Every structure is written in C-alpha cells, then in structure tokens.
Amino acid sequence: MNLILIGAQGSGKGTQAQLLADELRLKPTASGELLRAAIAKGTPAGKAAQPYYDRGDLVPDEIVVQMILEDLENLDGAHGIILDGFPRTIPQARALDQRLSERGQRIDYVIYLDVPKDILAERLAGRYVCTAYGHVWNIRTRPTRVPGICDYDHSPLVQRSDDTPEKIARRLDIFFHETIHLLDYYRSQGKLIRVDGTRSVEDVNRAILATLLPHGVAPSPQDEQGAGN
C-alpha cells in the first residue's frame, strides 16, 4: 500500500504522515527532511539544493526526484510507503509513477489535507521542530508538555529557517499556484481523497483512517485500540 499526503505548509501533513506510518506500518519519506539532512551533511545534492531551499523556492525536479527514488529503494520491512512533500510538481509525479510501475507497484491513495490559507499562515508562525528528529510541534495548536522541549525525545525545539514571514508567504504561494495542480492529476486517476485539515491532530487522523477503511486499509491490530480512543 502506497500513500501520498498532499497539503500546504502548515496543513499538518508531517504530523499525520508520522502517525499513519506507525498505524499502517508504512515507511515515511519526507522530501523536506531528506533535503535538510543533505544540506546539513553538505553532500553534492545538498549543496545544489541549498540556494533554492533558503529562498523558499522549489528545488529543481532532477535533484529531488533522484533523492526520493533512492530512498524508496529500501522499504526497511515496511508494508509500503507514505510520501510527505513529494511529489510537488507534475514531472515529479510522473517520475514517481514510472519508477513504481517498473517495480509492478503504484500509488494507491492520495490524501489532500485541505486547510484555508489564513489558518496556514497562523499555524506556521507558531511552528517549532525538535533538533533531534524534526518532530513537529506548535505553540498554539500542539504545544509540548514542557515549553521548548520535545515530548518524544527531550531535544530542544527550534524554528525552521524557512518559517520566516516572507518565506512562508512565498512557499504558500508556490503551493497554491503549482502544487495544487497535482490534485487534478490524482483526481483524474480516481485516487484523491480530500480531508478537512482544520480539526485537531487526533480528529484529522481519525478522519483519514475512516476514509481509508472502506478501501480495505486498516491499522495493524496492536494499534487499533489506541486509534479508536
């Protein structure tokens, strides 16, 4: 089972991808995380990507596609993949479809987390990530128990370098002008599922699982109890 989560920055797709990966035993792959790791390590791809990343622009397709397809080579024992932040352009979507079909696989469902632009801007301004694993928190909508410290791994929280007001505006603009076309691409393939992303993390997670259930997708047994509470 292979899923894609599409949503603007601040729609909660990173958080939902982490939850769904655990519940459905999928390997999570976040293009933004892979890029941040490559930039931090100073790999050739990271160096090429950095100027685009720093401006809040899309990194060229060939760099991102190569990085993602390499990451998908090894499923680490998972039942499939859940992609977060990729694809963001039609050429990326086509490259992904082609690679999966070469392996006799395909994307099964694409979940669009729908959140209006004004709510997104407000959420992004309050967003913090942990320095150890990039777990995402929000001082307004998803605070940690101890301010400034990740609940999961106790590492300090920081604001992302591209979460400044100008870069947020630029990234949202790109999403609503460019990435939004992917919805038509996947709608025409009959794979698109729209979920209202304005509700709480738990409610959105429940809504996603509820929409997948009629398609035969259910959490693995040991997670079912937690998901139902």
Ligand code: AMP
């Ligand atoms: P994210 O963490 O998903 O918000 O991504 C952070 C930044 O990484 C974006 O603003 C882009 O510069 C870059 N990026 C992430 N995913 C992609 C992608 N699929 N295509 C192009 N650039 C990307």
